[in-house]
Amino acid sequence: MIYVTRRAEFSASHYYHNPNFTPEENRRVFGKCNNPLGHGHNYTVEVTVGGAINPTTGMVLDLKELKVLLEQEVIRLMDHRFLNKEVPAFEEKNPTTENITVEIWNLLAPKLTHGKLHRIRVYETQDLFVDYYGE
């Protein structure tokens, strides 16, 4: 099995809030991330696909296809957006990096035509990242 990883970047804003919590609880649990006006990050997404090398092309998959898929399914949806307000998945749940990572998996996994989605990694900052392997 060979693993191919493609990176992409998007910039977005978000804030953390649970409507079932009191304002006090929200402030205590989410700290400065609770600011309702939001704040932003430059996110980096790494998509890793595993598969066998096609002997004809020498490639696991067409990287251009993966780039376009990532652009269409993820970047177009999240880049320069307020995630809480503009991305349907985050109307009900917090756009934490954990939830963003799982959401990107769910967006990409059914659309991949070659290879198997192995891992989604999302960097919120260079010192914080989340990995999800689909289970």
Added chain:
Amino acid sequence: MVYLTRRYRFSAGHRLHNDDLSVEENRLVYGKCNNPNGHGHNYLLEVTVAGIIDPATGMVFDLVALDGIVAEHVLEKLDHKNLNLDMENFRTQVPTTENVCLEIYRLLRTPLEEAGAGRPLKLDRIRLEETSLNSFEYVPDTADAGKGIGSQQL
């Protein structure tokens, strides 16, 4: 299971030396790292915890709590210290980055997993860069599984 990784930095001095080896052997095995006066590094530490997303918060674990635990149990003990002399375990064990990785895992596992407060939370791995050119990683059990070298005991 979702894996959350946070990076930290600390600077420390050390000397690689084993009392059971001769002066000559120590020089041969450890090279310039055997310099009796020691030397130092800026270490980059990656702590990975594995857990499930709490539906109420969207988080695997509270980052502020993670920062607090790592600061209390690791950074305060290692940062700006002489690893050989300031750390109890390294009076008898060579503070190679391999051993520092294991020591950090030992220091963090219990406080971290207890902080999960009943929710499943596991210290998944410790990765430590001694310089930007070399790094060491400790993953309990699974790291060594299948490689025929057995599990590294803590």
